[in-house]
Amino acid sequence: MRIKCRHGYFIFEETKVGQISDFMSRFGFEIESVGDHYTFADLVDTPRHTILGGPLLNFVATKTFEGEPWELFEANGVVYDFNLGLVVPIASVIQATSIQLAGNRYVSPGLILPGSVTVDGERVMDYSAWYSRDTLRFLYSEVGFV
Amino acid sequence: MSEILDATCNATGVVTAEGKPVTVATVLSEGKQQSAGLLFIQGDKAWFIPSSATDIKTTIEKLISVIEKTADSVTQIATTLTSIGAGMTGPTTAPPPTLGADVVTLNLKVTELNAVKTELTTLKGALK
Numbered sequence: 001m002r003i004k005c006r007h008g009y010f011i012f013e014e015t016k017v018g019q020i021s022d023f024m025s026r027f028g029f030e031i032e033s034v035g036d037h038y039t040f041a042d043l044v045d046t047p048r049h050t051i052l053g054g055p056l057l058n059f060v061a062t063k064t065f066e067g068e069p070w071e072l073f074e075a076n077g078v079v080y081d082f083n084l085g086l087v088v089p090i091a092s093v094i095q096a097t098s099i100q101l102a103g104n105r106y107v108s109p110g111l112i113l114p115g116s117v118t119v120d121g122e123r124v125m126d127y128s129a130w131y132s133r134d135t136l137r138f139l140y141s142e143v144g145f146v
Numbered sequence: 147m148s149e150i151l152d153a154t155c156n157a158t159g160v161v162t163a164e165g166k167p168v169t170v171a172t173v174l175s176e177g178k179q180q181s182a183g184l185l186f187i188q189g190d191k192a193w194f195i196p197s198s199a200t201d202i203k204t205t206i207e208k209l210i211s212v213i214e215k216t217a218d219s220v221t222q223i224a225t226t227l228t229s230i231g232a233g234m235t236g237p238t239t240a241p242p243p244t245l246g247a248d249v250v251t252l253n254l255k256v257t258e259l260n261a262v263k264t265e266l267t268t269l270k271g272a273l274k
Contacts, residue, residue, distance in 0.1 A: 049149040049187050053166045064170050066149045066187035075190065 003129040003138075006070035008079025008090060008114040009046070012038040022133050027111070029082065042085050043069065050076060059087040070126075079114035079125075090115040090123065090146065097124060099143060105130075106140040122146070153185035153194055161185060161194040168192055176273040201273055208269070212262050219255040222248065 001019040004011040012031055014020050020038055024031050030041035039046075042057070046069040050061035056076055065075040073079060079090045093115030099108045111131075117123050122145040130139045153163040153171075161171040163185045171185060171192040183196035226248035233242045 048147075049151075051164050051166045051168060052170075054164050063190065064168055064187065064192055065190050066147070067189060071189075 001131045003131060005114050006126050007074035009070040009073045010039050043080055057087045106143055108138055148186050148188035151185045155181050155194050179272045204269060208262055208266055215255055215258050222251050
């Protein structure tokens with residue numbers, strides 16, 4: 001299953017039937033379809049615009065902006081914290097993460113929380129990942145930082 | 147893509163949408179009077195376009211009023227000339243007895259036309 005984290009917004013893509021339901025039951029996440037993709041249930045109602053001072057899900061928007069959900073997240077400087085189930089400012093994430101180079105990919109224990117900080121002090125903004133339910137591993141590529 | 151929202155703009159040009167002021171909005175109008183309209187948001191840009199229907203309606207109403215008053219004035223002139231002509235049947239040079247009242251009426255029409263002109267000038271300065 002492919003996982004795209006774009007500026008803290010998540011997109012899940014099945015490559016085989018049942019991968020998302022398996023992922024949900026294994027990790028306890030709620031994932032739903034919205035439009036042409038799957039995402040966390042908490043993000044399904046992400047608006048297409050924000051007004052400064054108005055809502056961006058649970059967060060008070062810091063910018064008036066129109067765009068795709070991930071563009072709204074970037075404009076407002078927020079990411080989805082799947083541990084808390086909340087949209088939070090990226091700068092408020094204090095979790096550390098370990099990303100190791102493995103061949104032409106990166107590995108990390110578990111799903112990387114956007115906004116988490118590497119040992120090099122870099123804050124993760126977005127990435128593409130591949131989750132294998134056979135090996136229970138997350139392989140990462142295209143890891144981007146703030 | 148863009149988003150279109152209902153919005154208002156007050157006389158100082160502050161646009162409000164979804165209960166929040168939209169300080170980045172560019173007002174595409176004179177913006178000198180309270181108005182309702184639409185807010186277009188695209189990326190980090192926003193534009194407010196007011197509904198100008200009430201401005202247009204008021205302008206047309208006043209133009210109709212001008213035409214009516216002008217027609218009344220011309221009719222009054224014709225009436226006055228008819229009265230003068232009716233008196234031109236002998237050696238008298240005396241004006242018709244209605245001339246004074248007719249001139250007063252004509253001057254009243256001029257005053258009314260000037261009043262409408264003032265109203266249109268005010269409307270021009272308060273266009274939404």
